[in-house]
Amino acid sequence: MTATITDLATCVDPDGRDDAIAILTRQAASRVPELVPVRNSRMAATPFTFFRGAAAVMAADLAAVPHSGVMTQLCGDAHLSNFGLFNTPERRMIFDLNDFDETAPGPFEWDVKRLAASFTVAGRGNGFDAATTRKHARDVAKSYQKWMMASATMSTMDCWYARIDADDILTKVSTKLDTSTEERTLRGLRKAQHRNSAQAVAKLCVIDADGNVHIRSDPPLLVPIHELFPDARADEVANRVASRVGEYRTMLPDHIRALFDQFSIVDVARKVVGVGSVGTRAWIVLLHGARSDDPLFLQMKEAQRSVLADHVPAQQYANQGQRVVEGQRLLQAASDVFLGWTSGLDENDEKRDLYVRQLRDGKGSVVIEALNPDDMKLYAKLCGRALAHAHARTGSRLEIADYLGSAKGFADAIADFSVAYADIDDNDHAAMLDAIRSGRLETHDLV
Structure with missing residues (x-):
């Protein structure tokens, strides 16, 4: 009505x-x-x-x-x-x-x-x-x-x-x-x-005895991939995440792909985010450029059907990650250059759609309670x-x-x-x- x-x-x-x-x-x-x-x-x-x-x-x-x-x-x-x-x-x-x-x-x-x-x-x-x-x-x-x-x-x-x-x-x-x-x-x-990839490394990572950077462990909120699964299984899931990153790379515009190609994957972890989103799959991927102090942190977050989907006309997107990205690009005054989407099999061999963005890029919000x-x-x-x-x-x-x-x-x-x-x-x-x-x-x- x-x-x-x-x-x-x-x-x-x-x-x-x-x-x-x-x-x-x-x-x-x-x-x-x-x-x-x-x-x-x-x-x-x-x-x-x-x-x-x-x-x-x-x-x-x-x-x-x-x-x-x-x-x-x-x-x-x-x-x-x-x-x-x-x-x-x-x-x-x-x-x-x-x-x-x-x-x-x-x-x-x-x-x-x-x-x-x-x-x-x-x-x-x-x-x-x-x-x-x-x-x-x-x-x-x-x-x-x-x-x-x-x-x-x-x-x-x-x-x-x-x-x-x-x-x-x-x-x-x-x-x-x-x-x-x-x-x-x-x-x-x-x-x-000051909330950027370098700041995220300082907060979310540790340096081992050999000087290598790894995502720290803080279960269940932040768990490196090799702690989530047995060794062989962890390698398999890590390879799946890497494949998703590779698929994501193919949909980037050429000039952003040239930028992205200057980075390589260092570590992957599952991260709990938000309130309503808790429980959906969310991976963070640490990448480094030519130097070890040149980080890029990406978030790969599961995109499920919108909560509005049962109540509004259907959108024709085969990938729910694309739905999120296209909606964001339309509504947001300026969007992350690394915004994109991908899909793949999860740890249970079920297909999951994801969208990708920088984990931190100057993001800040108000403390409502204050x-x-x-x-x-x-x-x-x-x-x-x-x-x-x-x-x-x-x-x-x-x-x-x-x-x-x-x-x-x-x-x-x-x-x-x-x-x-x-x-x-x-x-x-x-x-x-x-x-x-x-x-x-x-x-x-x-x-």
Whole structure:
């Protein structure tokens, strides 16, 4: 059913929706079994960590209520922790979306609702009162609407190249920040600027007695490939990973392939990443250039079907990694030059699709728990703007703008939805804790 703007406030009926724990259990079936308890522990920590990991749950809930009918390419998991800083190929630091595992076409407001609701859930976790958390959700929607409406007055190429520079963030908001907030922001930017392959080596690697660099062991979060399997089997799996790297290399543009060919594989390990992604296969590959102090760290992450796939028109990609990469290239203002995809057999001889990117390239994100209400307001406006820029890069920007201009009340409708959905998330989190206590879900506490 096509929704009017005021209809966007409609939230799913808590008594008639799919069981959240059942959805998560079905998701777990395709994941590495020994890592599923780690995922459960991470999700169970707070209502916000549950929200982060429950993109599939929210996708089912969004599909159960009326929507705008205005379709665009979605991030699919646009919560506030999936925005951050990273370097462009020109070495400019920008702020943008930085996670596209669930990207697919869908109603534009699904991204806005997930983003706004994440601010409500996170704000509650930070102890903000109800009026403040609702206002932050409203700020997201107002900022999104403002910048999306502005995109309708811009040229197609200007929309394509629009980006949020880190320097621009500081220039525009510094007058609104108190000294402590500005200092925190500057520290965050400096930290992100130094997150690169060399920094990753310092954090993730050890040097043996012969001076050779290896990925360190920190099970179950970081496990070198030769610790995961017996020697002969480890060599076989390592060769499979190398074959995937070789296949990935063939799809790179010629000039990037010439760059990539200056590196060779040194070591491979399995790494646990994120919250919702825990349990999907994720390999990190250490490569060296001509010198041992010339590292490149790549991440090869499994791409499964988008959580939106059961609720939106199908995308015609044979490889789910390609789906992620093409969605990222469309929505993100500037993407990693090493972004690509591959596939191959896993340790159980099952075909897995993967996408490839640099493990660290200036990437940095906000510590949500450290934000006070004023910080959160600024961040809400920033994320709303970045999401609008992403959607404006698609061919749907004029249709979205027309819809947003058709009636008043968009920001209030999104805010009302966010408050109602935060209540649902609280109940789902409580249900997960009950499932853990009853033994229905197993946990692995890493603390």
